[in-house]
Amino acid sequence: MNRRPARPPRSHPPRRSSGPARPPVDDPARRAALDTIRAVRADDAYANLVLPKLLRERRLSTRDAALATELAYGTCRAWGLLDEVLAACVDRPLSKVEPPLLDALRLGAYQLLRTRIPAHAAVAATVDLVRADLGSRVTGFANAVLRRVAENDEDAWLDRLAPDDPIGNIAARTAHPHWIARAFADALGTTGEELAAALRADDERPAVHLVARPGELSAEELAALTGGDPAPYSPYGVRMEAGAGDPGDLPPVRENLAGVQDEGSQLCALALTRVPVDGPDERWLDLCAGPGGKAALLGALVGINGGTLDAVEQAPHRARLVEQSTAGMPVTVHVADGRDCGLEPGFDRVLVDAPCTGLGALRRRPEARWRRQPSDVGDLTKLQRELFTAALELVRPGGVVAYVVCSPHLAETEGVVSDVLRKTGATQLDAREFFPGVPDLGAGPAVQLWPHRHGTDAMFCALVRR
Numbered sequence: 001m002n003r004r005p006a007r008p009p010r011s012h013p014p015r016r017s018s019g020p021a022r023p024p025v026d027d028p029a030r031r032a033a034l035d036t037i038r039a040v041r042a043d044d045a046y047a048n049l050v051l052p053k054l055l056r057e058r059r060l061s062t063r064d065a066a067l068a069t070e071l072a073y074g075t076c077r078a079w080g081l082l083d084e085v086l087a088a089c090v091d092r093p094l095s096k097v098e099p100p101l102l103d104a105l106r107l108g109a110y111q112l113l114r115t116r117i118p119a120h121a122a123v124a125a126t127v128d129l130v131r132a133d134l135g136s137r138v139t140g141f142a143n144a145v146l147r148r149v150a151e152n153d154e155d156a157w158l159d160r161l162a163p164d165d166p167i168g169n170i171a172a173r174t175a176h177p178h179w180i181a182r183a184f185a186d187a188l189g190t191t192g193e194e195l196a197a198a199l200r201a202d203d204e205r206p207a208v209h210l211v212a213r214p215g216e217l218s219a220e221e222l223a224a225l226t227g228g229d230p231a232p233y234s235p236y237g238v239r240m241e242a243g244a245g246d247p248g249d250l251p252p253v254r255e256n257l258a259g260v261q262d263e264g265s266q267l268c269a270l271a272l273t274r275v276p277v278d279g280p281d282e283r284w285l286d287l288c289a290g291p292g293g294k295a296a297l298l299g300a301l302v303g304i305n306g307g308t309l310d311a312v313e314q315a316p317h318r319a320r321l322v323e324q325s326t327a328g329m330p331v332t333v334h335v336a337d338g339r340d341c342g343l344e345p346g347f348d349r350v351l352v353d354a355p356c357t358g359l360g361a362l363r364r365r366p367e368a369r370w371r372r373q374p375s376d377v378g379d380l381t382k383l384q385r386e387l388f389t390a391a392l393e394l395v396r397p398g399g400v401v402a403y404v405v406c407s408p409h410l411a412e413t414e415g416v417v418s419d420v421l422r423k424t425g426a427t428q429l430d431a432r433e434f435f436p437g438v439p440d441l442g443a444g445p446a447v448q449l450w451p452h453r454h455g456t457d458a459m460f461c462a463l464v465r466r
């Protein structure tokens, strides 16, 4: 959204009296939402870590917790759109509005534009929060700005503010930065309805997927124990309804008979194991293993046939998580840089689940779309190429490497693969064969999954034989 419109006509809302600050308002849902938004802005916090903690500590009722969640996550997702609308309603640059006041205005604007809360209630409740936090000196300003926001609904604001070019327009209408909408358009090969569907899927709450530990229990048994349904594509997957509670509390997960893992991640790890290899098939490697979701699936599978998995992770605290998730499996965890891990080459299968922008999992982190920057891509693709190249040096001739990222950005996906293939002479396989039963996999040879097509994160998987 880069086209600034003319300021909408001003109304002159009645001024509220500006007396002394009132005592704190009793509005636990909006209070928790506002405190979350502030932590995201001021401390670079993650909304989905801050809010659940606040809800627990403050013991919000189920109803208040649901409202706080809707308001906090919704505001974080729509952040850039809300700022565009607010900028059109404030008579100075937003950078000149004191940040805690701006946080409250974002929360108020979100209620006005994207919820069914009546406008008078959204304005009054937000002004009450402003008064409680900042005193009465700014309540008149907050009231006036929010009344200006309320003069139009979201569509009418977008008709004024959204650029005309197709990508900019869809980016604005789905509240995404332009560069992310452009990256999705490039990967999908369209600026039409499918692009809008892919971007809108980032606003949806993902279903929770569980993975049954192979050799311990089947997906059907896990579904029966948890009340979920066997997942559509992964033979080890179980799908729980969104909002079904904390999956970490489920007994099979607590007992490490199952894990919480997106079905797309399961499918990419499984694809690596499904490629036929001649000769031995007992030494597997996970070169970027933390926190250990795929390592646990690979470790359980290789263990069934008497093999072993080496799991490399650079960050010590994440390596400890790998140790926990693979406890009892034939897995050795190494804290090392995957580009130079010092392990003996000759692995039969290697997974490179490389660090990436995470543009394929934006639905999991409400604020992520506004925090990531296009400038992140260059450093990441360099690291991705180096890790992928290292994997090809560690795999034996005839062995197989899976290059996986949770992003559809072409620089991180096709760009990295074509560079590495050119430099190493390795052979790319048609990965679609190793995602049996999964529809809409495109033209290959790599696989790109999508939330709006497959209900998974937007995982990318290329399979390469040395």
Ligand SMILES: C[S@@+](CC[C@H](N)C(=O)[O-])C[C@H]1O[C@@H](n2cnc3c(N)ncnc32)[C@H](O)[C@@H]1O
Binding pocket: 265, 287, 288, 289, 290, 291, 292, 293, 294, 295, 312, 313, 314, 315, 318, 336, 337, 338, 339, 353, 354, 355, 356
């Ligand atoms: C996308 S995550 C891997 C997710 C993991 N495979 C799973 O399924 O749970 C990438 C991981 O690579 C690690 N990492 C980053 N740079 C690395 C490097 N140079 N060598 C090894 N690991 C690295 C990060 O700390 C992070 O844990």
